Amino acid sequence: MDSISEANTPTSDADASHAASSTGAPVTLVGATVDRTVDVVLERERTAGAMLSRHLNAAGSALPSLHVVETVVAHLRLEESMGGYEAAALARPRVEAVYDAAAELIGAHRDEIALIDSASSGLRVVLDALRLRAGARIIATRATYVSHALHLMTLSREEGVVLDIVPTGADQRTDLAELERMLQSGPPAVVTVAHVPTSSGIVEPVIEIGALVAQYDGFFVLDATQSVGHLAIDVREVGCDVLVTTGRKFLRAPRGTGFVYVRSSAIARLLPTAPDVRAAHWTELSDWDVDGTARRFETWEASIAGRLGLGAALEEVLERGIAPTEAWLTAVGRRVRAALAAVPGVRVAEPVDTPSAIVTFVVDGIASADVVARLAQQNVRVVSVPATHGQWDLGTRGIPAVVRASLHVYNDENDIAALLEHVTVIAGEVAERA
Ligand SMILES: Cc1ncc(COP(=O)(O)O)c(C=O)c1O
Structure with missing residues (x-):
């Protein structure tokens, strides 16, 4: 493995790798050749935080670009100068463009988009709108996000809604035969799926799931919080009725932003x-009309600066292209997993060939939280995901916590090498002490 010099001053890397900045040319990444579909050097130049740490936490909250931050700050300055409502009126055409950009990224129509403040709020308002009561049925996948799972379990406990969890196959993804058996065995169900979970990097077979849910007249809610901006998604191809995502992760938008897609034919039902x-x-003393678009799930109060920042982030993904982004991120994820799997004492927690940029692993003999703390001392930023964030997934697999490294387009070879070198050192020290 290459040695890492100046691990705490990543700025020194930029010049060294500038020669290989253009896209298209093959690049050697942790010992294998992959196509460079993203201009990583350019992305780093556009990202102030990329120069300050080895930030491998896109699945938590990614580094925003300079342009996103400037967009937010400029609107706050406008609010400072003229007041929030007056600034919002000026910004209105640009806020309207956010619906177009979100719709374009996932293959939807702008009237099917609602801007919200988080994925969890989106999942909550949509699920509440379904008004599930005793006799209704929810089928959820094992990798369901904690806040959503807590809501589902509350509906089950308090309303008598039947909640079934689909088993997974050897590859940790939803077992499609089991899902079909469940769909067949009762009334039409609401099926909720995390496309890519918080607790591992697996990617659910959402197109196949969508086809099964449609075949059995179910209602498909897709939690795409970790996949929008990371993997290409076309809602028509997936066939989901609802898609929910957040801004701050792979979209690289400001915190407190997100959007919901509601299929046009499902809007009236919700x-x-x-x-x-x-x-x-x-409209009258005791009557009102609900908006005919997905905006029926929006609130008046919102961060307009945040929404404009979301729009700027969406434009950047569209400009870069989601297909090249996915190609690069999945190649990087696979290379990092393969390299970690080769380190004695390290166990990668999802199949090495998984096509995503979220990599989870454990180091034998040391708690994941301690690995994270040790890496932070080297300015390598990853997180520990405990089983309390995914009992149906990590709990079922008997894993108390994983270390999660999640990469984005601004991570270069030096970031990856730093992760690998320091994990190797930690694993080696633990083995020596044992
Ligand atoms: C798969 C998944 N779904 C939903 C969420 C919740 O997103 P938010 O915090 O925006 O509500 C997360 C957050 O980590 C997540 O990873």
Whole structure:
């Protein structure tokens, strides 16, 4: 493995790798040749934080680009100069363009998009709108996100909704035969799936799941929080009724942003349980009209600066292209897994060939939180995901916590080498002490 010099001053890397900055040319990545479909040097130049740490936490909250940050700050300055409502009126055409950009990225129509503040809020309002009561059925996948799982279990405990969890196959993905058996064995179900989970890098077979749910008249809610901006998604191809995502992860948008897609034919069925002034018009003493678009799930109050930042981030993904982004990120994820799997004492926690940029692993003999702390001392930023964030997944697999490294387009070979070198050192020290 290459030695890492100046691990705490990553700025020194940029010049060295500038020669290989253009896309298209093959590049050697941890001992294998892959096509360079993303201009990593350019992305690093556009990302202030990439120069300050080895940030491998896109699945937590990715580094925003300079342009995204400038967009947010410029709007806050406008609010400072004229007031929030007046600034919002000026920004309105640019906020409207955010719906177009979100729709374009996932193959939807702008009227099918609602801007929200987090994926969890999106999942909550949509699930509430389904008004599931005793006798209704939810089928959830094992990798369901903690906050969503808690909501599903509350519906089961308090409302008597039947909640079934689909088993996974040897590859840790949803077992399609089991899902079909469950769909066949009862009334039409709401099926909720995390495309890519928080607790591992697996990628669910969402197109196959969508086909099965449609075959059995189910309602398909796709949690694409970790996949939008990371993997190409076409909602028509997937056939989901709802898709929810957040801004701050692979989209690289500001915190407190996100969006929901609601298939046009499903909008009328989904009445918000608590419509906001933004979502409905109070027409008479005791009557009101709910907005006919997905905006029925929006609230009046929102960070306009955040929404503009989300728009800037979406434009950047569209400009870079989601197909080249996916090609690069999945190649990088696979290379990092393969290299970690070769380190004695390290166990990669999902199949090495998984096509995603989220890599989870454990180091034998040391708690994942301690690995994270040791890496942080070297300015390598990863996180530990405990089983309390995914009992149906990590709990079922008997893993108390994993270390999660998640990469984005601004991570270069030196970031990867730093991760590998320091994990090797940690694993070696633990083995020596044993
Ligand atoms: C798969 C998945 N779904 C949903 C969420 C929740 O997103 P938010 O914090 O924006 O509500 C997360 C956050 O980590 C996640 O990883």
